Amino acid sequence: MTERFIVTGTDTGVGKTVFAAGLAGVVDRFYWKPVQSGLHEETDSEVVARLSGLPAGRILPEVYRLKMPLSPHRSAEIDGVAIEAAKLSLPALPGPLIVEGAGGLMVPLNRQTRFIDIFRQWRLPVVLCARTALGTINHTLLSVEALRARSIPLLGIAFIGDEMADTQKTIAEMGKVRILGRLPRLDPLTPKGLSVAMRAAFNVADFMEAPH
């Protein structure tokens, strides 16, 4: 049973937090955003608290809270903080967990370490969130290749956006990767609407199985 997994993405702004909020609510997980860069707007943990319907205790505190909405390595430098990989060990928890990175796989935490390096150490399966919009084939296939090159288990792709049938099929075929579903753009984006859309778009059982 996949009790814990990572939600990552092909890029920043693809919809990881919205997807994670929807999924955490539907499958009743803890949520953890270990490195938050950008504190002036609503943080990812705050978005999850607002959209998931989870009780506050299910949202774990961040390890690093960095002021500027930049790549974590740079945001940390500006704050005079050194992000230490050793401080990013998975929390020991009484329940299942969703962990969200920041941006895409190669985003640096410091001048040596990238998110993908930490993901490899954690040995958790990954859900890769990807846009459906033009440009996604390249970003998604590159991300899949990077995960495979490091033997990081990939549960599958969660698309976000309008249906692009050929794009989705092309990624599935050329990447030899499972498509978990597609969350449409929701307007308005509400907790109830997100929960309904997640249940319609994804098979909850896929997030309970061992990774393929």
Ligand SMILES: Nc1ncnc2c1ncn2[C@@H]1O[C@H](COP(=O)(O)OP(=O)(O)OP(=O)(O)O)[C@@H](O)[C@H]1O
């Ligand atoms: N399914 C959706 N319906 C409507 N709006 C969405 C949806 N998914 C994402 N958005 C919006 O798109 C923007 C980016 O989404 P989100 O914050 O989830 O991206 P992210 O991948 O988590 O980015 P980051 O790398 O900063 O963590 C937000 O304004 C969010 O509300």
Ligand SMILES: C[C@H](N)[C@H](N)CCCCCC(=O)O
């Ligand atoms: C600030 C933003 N919302 C994310 N949390 C961090 C995105 C880092 C992207 C770095 C990069 O790939 O250039």
Ligand SMILES: [Mg+2]
């Ligand atoms: Mg996010």
